[in-house]
Amino acid sequence: MRTLKVNLEDRSYPIYIGSDVSLDNELYSKHISSKKIALITNEQIADLYLSEISQTLNAFDLKTLVLPEGETEKNLETVGKAVEFLSDNGIDRDSSIIAFGGGVVGDITGFVASSYMRGIKFLQVPTTLLAQVDSSVGGKTGVNINTGKNLIGSFYQPSAVIADTRYLNSLEPNRLSEGLAEVIKYGLIRDEDFFKWLSKNTNRILALEPEIMTHLIERCCQIKAEIVSEDEREGSIRAILNYGHTFGHAIESLTDYSVYTHGEAVSIGMVMAASMAERMGMLSQDDKTDITRLLESVNLPTKKPDLNSNDFLESMKRDKKVQDGEIRLILLESIGRAIISNNYPNEILMETILE
Numbered sequence: 001m002r003t004l005k006v007n008l009e010d011r012s013y014p015i016y017i018g019s020d021v022s023l024d025n026e027l028y029s030k031h032i033s034s035k036k037i038a039l040i041t042n043e044q045i046a047d048l049y050l051s052e053i054s055q056t057l058n059a060f061d062l063k064t065l066v067l068p069e070g071e072t073e074k075n076l077e078t079v080g081k082a083v084e085f086l087s088d089n090g091i092d093r094d095s096s097i098i099a100f101g102g103g104v105v106g107d108i109t110g111f112v113a114s115s116y117m118r119g120i121k122f123l124q125v126p127t128t129l130l131a132q133v134d135s136s137v138g139g140k141t142g143v144n145i146n147t148g149k150n151l152i153g154s155f156y157q158p159s160a161v162i163a164d165t166r167y168l169n170s171l172e173p174n175r176l177s178e179g180l181a182e183v184i185k186y187g188l189i190r191d192e193d194f195f196k197w198l199s200k201n202t203n204r205i206l207a208l209e210p211e212i213m214t215h216l217i218e219r220c221c222q223i224k225a226e227i228v229s230e231d232e233r234e235g236s237i238r239a240i241l242n243y244g245h246t247f248g249h250a251i252e253s254l255t256d257y258s259v260y261t262h263g264e265a266v267s268i269g270m271v272m273a274a275s276m277a278e279r280m281g282m283l284s285q286d287d288k289t290d291i292t293r294l295l296e297s298v299n300l301p302t303k304k305p306d307l308n309s310n311d312f313l314e315s316m317k318r319d320k321k322v323q324d325g326e327i328r329l330i331l332l333e334s335i336g337r338a339i340i341s342n343n344y345p346n347e348i349l350m351e352t353i354l355e
C-alpha cells in the first residue's frame, strides 16, 4: 500500500492506494469516530461489491443508500433523497458517510456531506480510474442543474481517500480509457517523465497490472495533491487541471452528453489545445504528434466531430472558467509545462475550432 498526503492544514488527509486496500477495516476505523455510518453507492457497484465492503465494515452500524446509476442522477432531487435518508436513519453530526462508486457518487456524496447538518465527515472509496486519479481528490463536490454541469457545489475535503485497484477489473473498456485521458493530462501539464513512462507502459496499463496501476494512480494523486495544496479553491494554478476541458465541455454539451464519455471529449479537447499551442508557435509539432499517439494508443478519440463553430465558441464561453467574458485557456509550452492564458489571438482560437 502507498500512502500520500494532501496538505491543507486542518483539512489535510491521506490517500491510500493499492490492491485490496478498501478491504482493510483498520483504515476506516482510523478515520471514523462514530458507530453509525452511511454508505452511498450505485446499483452496479452494489451488485458487484456491496456485500464484501459491508463485511469489511461490520464493526459499524451501516446504513446503505443505493442510487440508480448515471450522470442524470447527479441532481438536486437525489441530494434531497439522500439527506432524507440520512435523517431517517439517525445519521448525526459525529457520523461519517462513505462515497463508494465513481465520480457521480463521489460528487453527490461530497455535496451531501458538506451540507447535511452543516457538514459531516466523509470518506471517498472511488471505484473508477477517473475517480481514483481525479474526482475523489481535491474536494470539489456538486451536482448538475438544467443550465449546466456542477453549477451547485462546494469545496469540501474528505477525511481520507481509499483507492483500491481491485475495482478497475470490472470497468468497461471505455470507462478505463476515460480515466486514462485524465491520467495523460497529468503528464502533459506537469511531468514529462511520467508522460514517457505512460507511453512505454501502455500495454501493461491496458492489462491493468496491479503494480503498474498503483504507481500510475500514485503519481497522478501526487501531482493533484501538490496542486490542490497550493491552490485549494482554484484561484490560480489549480486551473491547469482543466487542460483540454474547456474544449471538451463544448464537445460534450453540443453532442448532448450522449456521444462521448467525459474523458473522450477531454481527449479531443487536449489535442485541440495542443493544436492551438502549435499554431501559436509554443508547442512543437513532435510534441503534438506524441500526445495524439499516446491518446490513440489507449483507445481515445483525437479528432473533433463536425460541429458548428459559432455554437462551439458560445458553448466555450459558458464554461465556469470564463472571466469577464474572456475564455481562459490552458496551453502547453511543452509536454510537462502548462500555462494559463487569456492572451492569445482570437483568430487562432477560431482556426482551431474550424480545423
Ligand code: GLY
Pocket (backbone or CB within 6 Å): 134, 135, 137, 138, 140, 238, 241, 242
Ligand atoms: N478536476 C479538476 C479539479 O479537481 O480541479
